Amino acid sequence: MSAASEAIIYSKKICMLGTFGVGKTSLVRRFVHRLFDDTYLSTIGVQIYKKEIADLNSAKGRPLGVNLVIWDLANIESLTPATRTHFNGASAAIVVFDLTRPETFDLKQIHLRTFLEVNPGAQVIFVGNKTDLMAEGPDEKALVAIAGEYDAHHFLTSAKDGSNVDEMFQALAANVIS
Amino acid sequence: MTEATTIDQILKAQRLGFAVFDREHTLLDSNFKYSDFRQASDLARGKVGLWQVFPELIGYEQTIAELLAGARKPLVLEKLNQLDRTDRLQYYNLRVLALAGGTRSPARLLCLAEDVTEQTALEQEARQQRYEVQLLQSQLLNQSQFLSGALLGQSAKIQAVREFVGKVAQYNTSVLLQGESGTGKSLVARLIHRARHEGARPFVEINCAAIPETLLESELFGHEKGAFTNALASKKGLLEEADNGTLFLDEIGELPLSLQAKLLTFLETRRFRRVGSTREQSVDVRVVVATNKDLKKAIAAGEFREDLYYRINVVALTLPPIxxxxxxxxxxxxxxxxxxxxxxxxxxxxxxxxxxxxxxxxxxxxxxxxxxxxxxxxxxxxxxxxxxxxxxxxxxxxxxxxxxxxxxHIPAGGLSLEELEKKYLIASLRQTGGNQSRSAELLAMSLDTFRYRLKKHGISIQAIH
CATH class of the missing domain: 1.10.8.60 (Helicase, Ruva Protein; domain 3)
Known part of the structure; x- marks a missing residue:
């Protein structure tokens, strides 16, 4: 492969934020391993996943890719010095809400403001997860309002049936290298 | 013991793995054999960089540069986790520090990975239980929100029920709910309770037909130790459990006459005695009762006390069939x-x-x-x-x-309604696998009526089921 056509691969750290049980781990596992298991297993500490997204775009005739290092953070409700250290160096946050539990839409609990203080300029994407459980179609209002407040993209996803999961990570990847 | 063996012993005891990198972030040395932390084969393929061995350090480039410059304290990342070679979740603490170089040797980077799987597994188990409880509570809360929307519908009859709930909730008076089986009497009782008590006040429900007469008194009023055979300890009754909340007595028409008198006394005085006790107690309880029986007929038949009927019939509502x-x-x-x-x-x-x-x-x-x-x-x-x-x-x-x-269509030769009834009784038992309560519900009759009709037609459950 000539230097001109050799892919440029970036490495970017992404943090998954959201209260317990919203489906952070399920979304990552669906994206990285194509797996879903609806048994709830709480995460302790940080679970780290890696996934490369190739052929995103091209720059100066060279294909672009991104190596996403995804930090699935647990116990985000209690902000500790360790939490700030974990946020450090992230290019983006995926903020996940459970559409079936309105109380998960509380941004104070997930310390998004702190995340953005540690990583000014980081991208944020808001995700309403568990669309598969919504009878009359998901109510996007709360999600749209929060995304609008941060001038950010939002997605409705289902880790269970995979809908919009790849699209969400692809959009994020494109954003973090733009 | 050689020095190398001593270090090995320390690493093994602490389940520590280490890797050393030069200033250009190239791997110089490593030992992960006691921590299962990284596969040795991954580390033996020529020139290996820091980010390949520790992708979790992506994003910490600035921190690492400061470390190598001696400008900051070690970086500690606790409880990271990954799947090991056997797909088992492995927890580790990662500590990154600079090894100071001498005048002629530049600083190097030391990464220590300590396996903390065993300790963390315990913490994970405790947290799992706590979160499962919280998730259940959250689901219950949502169900309770569903509950408040449960009296759905625009029909005048449902609107009248909603209005009734709103009005009676304001007062602590007894309520009588009537209606066919399955019309939602229990739901309405809960809504009345919730409309009055927003907080976590008790709602205690008992089906008077479901508990043998001999146990019902002690269930309702509690008993003292030794009050009867097998009363090995004192026990609170449901009235006490419902203190400051609501007691819902379903199928009140099935309450034995002896207990009807005791319930009447309680409703009039708000005082009662546990079985086997001489001490009177009082509780603050709203009593909601329900029945699908015609209580006036039951009074006429001598099965229900008239004075109790008037005591519970302060406000009454008949729920519409759907x-x-x-x-x-x-x-x-x-x-x-x-x-x-x-x-x-x-x-x-x-x-x-x-x-x-x-x-x-x-x-x-x-x-x-x-x-x-x-x-x-x-x-x-x-x-x-x-x-x-x-x-x-x-x-x-x-x-x-x-x-x-x-x-x-009625056959030309006519049909026997008695025979038709018998067929439906048998069909309901077959459909419910011999469950009399459910069969009675299917046929919209009380359990007593159902049993009476089985007897009348000489139907044996054993013969059917």
Missing amino acids: RELDDDIIQLAEHFISILQIDMKKAVHGLTAEAKRKLLSHSWPGNVRELRNIIERAMIFTTEPRITAAELWLPDTGVQDDQASDAL
Whole structure:
């Protein structure tokens, strides 16, 4: 492969934020391993996943890719010095809400403001997860309002049936290298 | 013991793995054999960089540069986790520090990975339990929000029920709920309770027909140790459990006469005695009672005390059967779908038009309870995004809508209503696997009436089931 056509691969750290049980781990596992298991297993500490997204775009005739290092953070409700250290160096946050539990839409609990203080300029994407459980179609209002407040993209996803999961990570990847 | 062996012993005891990198972040040395932390083969392929061995340090480039410059304290990342070679979740603490270089040797980077799987597994277990409880509470809260929306519908009859709940909730008076089996008397009792008590006040429910007469008194009023054989310890009764809340006595018409007198005394004085006790106690409880029996007939038959009837009949409401609620049936059915799809984790988004028509044409002898069961059964078996008519298994009640009943055909030779009743009694028992309570519900009669009719027709459950 000539230097001109050799892919440029970036490495970017992404943090998954959201209260317990919203489906952070399920979304990552669906994206990285194509797996879903609806048994709830709480995460302790940080679970780290890696996934490369190739052929995103091209720059100066060279294909672009991104190596996403995804930090699935647990116990985000209690902000500790360790939490700030974990946020450090992230290019983006995926903020996940459970559409079936309105109380998960509380941004104070997930310390998004702190995340953005540690990583000014980081991208944020808001995700309403568990669309598969919504009878009359998901109510996007709360999600749209929060995304609008941060001038950010939002997605409705289902880790269970995979809908919009790849699209969400692809959009994020494109954003973090733009 | 050689120095190398001593270090090995220390690493093994601490389950520590290490890796050393030069200033250019190239791996110089490593030992992960006691920590299972990284596969040795990954580290033996020529020139290996820091980010390949520790992708978790991506994003910490600035921090690492400061470390190597001696400008900051070690970086500590606690409780990271990954799947090990056997797909087992492995927890580790990662400590990154600079090894100071001498005048001629530049600083190097030391990464220490300490395996903390065993300690963390315990913490994980405790947290799992706590979060599961919180998730359940959250689901209950949502169900309770569903509960508040449970008196769905626009029909005048349902609006009257809503109005009733709103009014009686303001006062701590006794309430009598009447209506056919399955019309939602228990739900209305809960709504009255919730409308009055927003907080975590007790709502205690007992079905008077479900508990043997001999136990009912001690269940309701409690007992003292030694009050009767097997009373090995004192026990609070449901009245005490319901203190500051609501006691819901379902099927009050089945309450034995002896207990009716004791209940009447309590309702009049708010005081009672546990079985075997001489000490009177008082509690602050709202009593809501329900029955599908005609209590006036029961009074005439000497089965129910008239004075108790007037005491509980301060405010009364007769709940409408759902066949009188017209299109509200569809709203109720969709409400059940929305609850069940979360419980069952199944994406079902309503009913097809044909399914709606089928629901509206049924006579619903089992009322809301029957509707819920039908929807639940359909939810289990459906593979479609909307429940279809074929998936709604409606028992042939023989009772159609008014127009259909006009078209009922009576054989030229006539038929015996007695024989017809016997057939339905047997069919209900077969359908419920011999469960008398459920059979009685299916036929919209009380358990006593059902048993009486079984006896009258000489039907043996054993022979059927």
